[in-house]
Amino acid sequence: MKNTLKIDLNGKKNILDFDLKQLKTWMKENGDKEFRAKQVFSWLYKNVTTFDEMINVPKATLERLEENFYIGIPEIVETFKSKNSETRKHLFLLRDGNVVEGVVMQYSHGNSICISTQVGCNMGCKFCASTLGGAVRSLTSGEMLGQIMASQRELGERISNIVLMGSGEPLDNFENVIKFIKDVNSEDGLNIGQRHITLSTCGIVPKINELADLNFQITLAISLHAPTDELRVKTMPIAKVYSIAELIDSCNYYIKNTGRRITFEYALVKGVNDSKEDAEKLAKLIKGMLCHVNLIPINEINENELKRSNEEAVKIFKDILTKHGIETTVRKEMGLDINAACGQLRKSYIEKREL
Template identity: 85%
Template sequence: MKNILDLDIEELKSWMKENGEKEFRAKQVFSWIYNEVWDFKEMTNISKDTLKKLEKNFFIGIPRIVETYSSKNSDTRKHLFLLHDGNIVEGVVMQYNHGNSICISTQVGCNMGCKFCASTIGGAVRSLSSGEMLGQIMVSQKQLGERISNIVLMGSGEPLDNYDNVVKFIKDVNSQYGLNIGQRHITLSTCGIVPKIKSLANLDLQITLAISLHAPNDELRVKTMPIAKVYSISELIDSCKYYIDKTGRRITFEYALVKGVNDSKEQAEQLVKLIRGMLCHVNLIPINEIDENDLKKSNEEQVKCFRDILMKHGIETTVRKEMGLDINAACGQLRKSYIEKREL
């Protein structure tokens, strides 16, 4: 059986036609599903014969929320999603004055090996389908009782390591027959798979591309991000310039500040030389400390100093607001602890 959420409207129309049904039934089915009716039997304007065909061929792949952790001020919720095959992934819902955002996973685990990220511990189990990504949003939206308007692909996994499914997800989530969330409200974060960045640029999507940079030179980047052994910073920056030229979209450079590792004045000046003149924005991130390494986040004074150097040189810079610290909202932390408890 196939997850019906993996189909777009045209694919479901084709299935209906091939199975002796009217194409408009596809719109009816999607209307029910995207209005939170997740049992074929409850679709009251569809004939019993059609419903039997749907039940025989499809399941509605909405994950089950097995645990939810809410921050003290209730602006952040972290969900553990149980997928149909028993795997667990994470998502974080963040409530802001301007709307609700969700950070979703694109893979079960991750193969990229970045030292400051817990989701890479144990490597990747498998990639998620487009429908499994949609399902994380749909079940979170239902639990929240409010519409989610912004999506960040920054949970477990490397989105560009799951390129085809992620691109399909972006198009499906943008569909008027789906969640109808505009591409400008979607951010894709990557550690820097250069050929895929160029492929993404050629699609001319209107999403925001965020690059996990975290170092101003190759020597330092290799120490924390194994991807740097494959693609140099110069290759990565060239691919970013290509993306900007093709799409006209501003890129975000994410820079996780680690105490005594990449937060010096000299490193800030190196970063200026690397990206000055580009259509970009820098998001400084005090790292979430994890048990599996001894990396510590920079203190407030060092973060401010680093930010001020960038801004002095005309580079727009913000410091990410820390949300969900009391619920271990960093990628991979809760999944790992949940699996460990389940295996006891």
């Protein structure tokens, strides 16, 4: 998408869209010392919300920053915390009035966040609430960073793992997502290692190949959800554009270039893609690949009649894959009571706001 918001209504830019090199250049071009950029950066990533909090930065510099920038940490307008797990879902209000979702999950090994990369989504997957209404616009790298920084402020703890699996298709916002990965990985920023970042895509083949050429060490998760083109096209419109054979080829290219294991996400839908035959076909498709399968009983939404597979069907499906030597897990249920499925909270918030 090309309609990414670069400047807010007052003509100011989100300073979180600038990496350290860009900010140094801006300082120099605007009559300031380059080293001031490092000072400002150190404050930004301490989660300050105003320039006045940067107490070791000269007043003249702060005034220039205030005139030209805003600190794009979004307001959390709603938070729901699960009763059954350490999971909380945030609704973030962006500068232009749009809202996006993020889910924070607390584990013994650290805190993870699932962030959005677009306002809405154009991919049209039938089991996902994010696609309802399509995509409004793509997020900038700074708006993605802002979701993490706002969540860290609310949580009072560091977030160490990131999943790009909220609203939107990350590879449909390729340039901003790549910049985000570089920025969040930077020692001058949040300094989160690439191996602690997962990018989930429905399978835009040319962009997977382009991502592979960058040789990032992130985890690539492919939303597969079916073992055949005929079955996949029923729930995923992207299957009309790229066949499963093309998708598997791009996955193998990614594995070859990066040495990283692929995760195949497989949303189990009762009576649609959860049969023994489907499991056998999936095993045949991916056997021998450096991969892992994550089975996901779908979160049901009111807008369609798709139902989640029962526990017995999930177990049988998993056992068949395991029998074929394919490492398989069932996603731990977290946040069902807070509408943690992508897009559900945003949709309900917009509906209430429009009343």
